[in-house]
Amino acid sequence: MAEKTFNLTRDMLDHTFADLVTPDREKLLTCIQCGTCTASCPTAYAMDYTPRQLWRLIQLGLKEEVLTSNSFWLCTACYLCTLRCLRGIACTETMSTLKRMAVSMGMEKLSSSARFYEAFRDTVRRHGRLHEVELMITFFGRAKRLGAIGYTRLGFTLWRKGKVSLDASAVNIRGLDQIEAIYRKVEELEAKP
Amino acid sequence: MRYSYMPGCSLLSTARGYDTSARAVVRELGSELVELEDWNCCGANAIESVSYLLSVALPARNLALAEQANRDLVTSCSSCFLNLFKVNHRLQREPALQGELDEILAVAGLRYRGKCRVRHLLDVVANDIGVEAVASRVKRNLSGLKVVPYYGCQTVRPYGEYDGPYLPTSMDRLIEAVGAEPFPYLWKTRCCGGVLMTTEKAIGMSLVSELLAAAQGADCIVTVCPMCQMNLDAYQGEISVQLGVRIRMPVLFLTQLLGLAFGLSEKELLLDQNIVPVSGLLRQLQTV
Numbered sequence: 001m002a003e004k005t006f007n008l009t010r011d012m013l014d015h016t017f018a019d020l021v022t023p024d025r026e027k028l029l030t031c032i033q034c035g036t037c038t039a040s041c042p043t044a045y046a047m048d049y050t051p052r053q054l055w056r057l058i059q060l061g062l063k064e065e066v067l068t069s070n071s072f073w074l075c076t077a078c079y080l081c082t083l084r085c086l087r088g089i090a091c092t093e094t095m096s097t098l099k100r101m102a103v104s105m106g107m108e109k110l111s112s113s114a115r116f117y118e119a120f121r122d123t124v125r126r127h128g129r130l131h132e133v134e135l136m137i138t139f140f141g142r143a144k145r146l147g148a149i150g151y152t153r154l155g156f157t158l159w160r161k162g163k164v165s166l167d168a169s170a171v172n173i174r175g176l177d178q179i180e181a182i183y184r185k186v187e188e189l190e191a192k193p
Numbered sequence: 194m195r196y197s198y199m200p201g202c203s204l205l206s207t208a209r210g211y212d213t214s215a216r217a218v219v220r221e222l223g224s225e226l227v228e229l230e231d232w233n234c235c236g237a238n239a240i241e242s243v244s245y246l247l248s249v250a251l252p253a254r255n256l257a258l259a260e261q262a263n264r265d266l267v268t269s270c271s272s273c274f275l276n277l278f279k280v281n282h283r284l285q286r287e288p289a290l291q292g293e294l295d296e297i298l299a300v301a302g303l304r305y306r307g308k309c310r311v312r313h314l315l316d317v318v319a320n321d322i323g324v325e326a327v328a329s330r331v332k333r334n335l336s337g338l339k340v341v342p343y344y345g346c347q348t349v350r351p352y353g354e355y356d357g358p359y360l361p362t363s364m365d366r367l368i369e370a371v372g373a374e375p376f377p378y379l380w381k382t383r384c385c386g387g388v389l390m391t392t393e394k395a396i397g398m399s400l401v402s403e404l405l406a407a408a409q410g411a412d413c414i415v416t417v418c419p420m421c422q423m424n425l426d427a428y429q430g431e432i433s434v435q436l437g438v439r440i441r442m443p444v445l446f447l448t449q450l451l452g453l454a455f456g457l458s459e460k461e462l463l464l465d466q467n468i469v470p471v472s473g474l475l476r477q478l479q480t481v
Contacts, residue, residue, distance in 0.1 A: 023287075042384045046396050074396065077238050078346035078384035083358050092351070099242040113242075113392045120239035121247070128233045130202035139391070150394065154427055161466045163207045171205060174231050175254075178301035182254065185300045186246045189293065 006062065014061040021058060021066075021101065022094040030087045031055045037081035037091055047071040048109075051081055051091060058094075064107070072098040073110035115143035125183050128173030133164050194321060196312070197259045198226035199277075201270035201419070202234050208270075208419035210463035214448035215269050215314055217462065221330055221455050222322045226267060229259055235268075235276040238387060249283060249290065250297045252276040257298055257305040269314040269448075271348040271418035277311040278352060313348060315417045315447065316355035319363035328370040332456035335373040335478065340450065341414040342368055342375050343404070345421040346384045358382070364417065364447060371454035376411035380404055385424040401425060402432050405440050413443040413474055415450050422446060426468045443471045453478065 006012075018025045037051040044050045048069040049057060057066045075095035082092045099117070102108045119138040124130055136155070140148035158164045173179070204212035219226050232255045241248035256277060259266040268274050284290055284307045291307070298304055318327065342364040349358045356363045359382060365375040385404060390397030401424050408414055416422050426444040433440045445467065452462040453475075464471050 042386070042400055043389070043396055046393075074389070074393065076346075076384045076387045076389060077241075078382075078387075079350035080346065080359075080382075080384075082351045083353075096241045097245075100245065103243070110393070113388075116388060116392045117239040117242040120237065121243050124234045124236070124240070124251070129205070130234045130237070132203075132206055136391070147394075151391075157427075157468060158207060161468065163209060163466055165206065171202070173233055175233070175301070178254065178303070179233060181300040182250050182297055183247065185297045186244060186250060189246055189297070190244060 006060075006065075008060065012062065014063045017061045017063045017066075018058050021097045023090050023097075024088075027087055027089045028055060028094070029059060031059065031089060032087065034086060036084050036086060037089075040080040040084050041075075042078060042080075043074040043076065047074055055089070055091075067098065067102045067105060067107040068109055070109045072096075072102070073108070073113045075099075112143045112147075115139060118142075123168075125179060127168060127171050128176050128179045129171040131168040131171045133166055134168040195225045195227055195264055196267040196317065197229045197262050197264045199229045199232045199235075199255055199259075199266060199268045199273060201268055201273040202237075203270060203419035203423075207423055208446070210449060210466045211269055211419055211422070211446040214446055214452045214457075214462040217457055218448045218451045218455065219314075219318070219322075221452075221457070222318070222326055224317070224322060227262075227264070229255060229262070229266065232258065235270075235273040237272045237276070246293065246297065248276070249280055249294060252280050253294055253298060253305045254301060254303060256280055256309045256311075257303040260305060260309040265310045265312050265317075267312045267314055267317050269417065269419075271313065271345055272420060274311065274313045275347040275350075278354065280305075281307055281309075281311060282352065313355065313417070315344075315348065315363055318447075318451075319367055320355060324366050324370045327367055327451065331371050331454045333454055333478065335371050335450075335454050338373040338413070338474075338477070339376045339411045340368045340373045341378045341408045341411045342381060343378065343408075343414050343416045343421060343425070344381050345416060345418040346382055348417055349382060364415065367447065367451065368415070371451060373450070373454075376408070378407060378411075380407050385421045387420055387424070390424050390428065397424065398428065398432060398435065401428055402436060405429065405432065405442055408442055409440075411442070412477065413445055413450075413471075415445050415447045417447050429469055441469055441473075443467065443469050443474050445471065 035052045072095040108114045236251040386397035386400035
């Protein structure tokens with residue numbers, strides 16, 4: 001990506017941002033920009049900002065710039081950056097927090113990923129376990145209808161091989177009421193300020 | 194030894210061959226996997242991206258159930274392993290979390306005290322059962338077979354609890370134990386892209402292509418993660434078209450390879466469910 005210049009003004013900066021996005025703000029503030037995270041990241045090449053650049057933007061508190069980028073959406077949670085970070089920054093967990101925050105503020109750039117995670121959450125709520133076919137149908141229904149075409153052949157192969165069943169209720173657990181109660185309780189706790 | 198066993202959602206569907214072969218191989222080795230009753234989805238990578246508390250509570254329900262059984266909880270899925278293991282880690286690291294978790298699990302009539310030990314199946318086979326016991330069961334010679342030990346990322350990261358988090362060796366040792374040869378592979382724990390294969394396919398395809406390219410020269414890849422197996426196995430046709438090179442690399446679960454060495458049948462290992470056919474590999478085994 002081409003170099004980008006920011007004219008920093010006081011009202012652009014949000015110094016509380018780092019507090020919100022990482023479990024250990026002190027560590028993130030010690031990032032020395034060595035770039036080990038970026039060198040380790042299998043998807044950095046496709047990111048608007050590499051992980052290294054992202055930490056700097058967070059240090060500066062450039063909230064909107066961070067939250068509207070595609071960077072954290074491409075994090076696969078492979079934990080190589082976390083493993084190697086010289087400063088012990090919880091890089092991967094920070095990426096997850098950014099995903100949650102971007103959705104809660106309606107800033108998600110790669111909405112396909114966000115819709116996928118939500119479809120996953122909703123499928124598990126209904127059955128207690130994941131039903132892959134229902135997940136894919138829900139996801140493609142909500143996010144990218146056309147994208148489904150690329151997967152129909154694979155879906156057929158999986159079905160022919162006996163790998164997937166079309167009956168979602170077959171995966172239902174007995175403790176579905178427990179799962180529903182857990183989901184509700186979590187929603188209640190997370191709604192608290 | 195008896196273990197509580199949580200196969201995970203993928204092992205009920207796309208990775209049934211993993212579940213079937215894991216149970217058969219562990220039985221052959223004289224241990225027992227007792228399925229945890231009424232286990233639920235661990236949340237995979239998805240739930241932490243939508244809710245932190247749910248990403249703790251879902252695996253914790255399983256841990257609470259397993260704690261009552263008072264045995265180690267073994268899972269064969271790397272994502273389940275990480276999510277379950279992470280609950281224990283977080284409960285130690287975040288003092289306030291226990292209270293919140295208690296409040297959530299109480300609505301399901303459960304409580305988790307943080308006492309259940311979480312194990313990956315690979316850890317159990319390599320370290321509890323051990324390489325010698327595996328070697329002593331070999332009935333079919335796999336010598337000459339060059340096998341890529343592909344661990345994937347979450348099998349060993351971030352905690353590196355039972356093996357190196359960057360270049361692990363437990364699977365290499367098991368491949369050697371059954372007479373095959375571990376193929377030198379520096380990308381043992383490079384990510385397969387996980388869910389990106391669905392949400393951002395071009396990126397997923399490029400990651401998987403690189404992994405497959407680096408494996409050329411080997412006879413097959415083995416893995417211990419259902420997601421890795423699916424990504425490496427299911428898209429080889431499309432990748433071949435994209436690259437203009439025919440790639441047909443069988444991708445087996447480690448337990449399918451061990452099962453072959455133990456003389457178990459193709460049926461018992463559900464090898465016919467693998468997408469890239471393993472028939473060539475089986476013919477090769479007959480000639481050695």
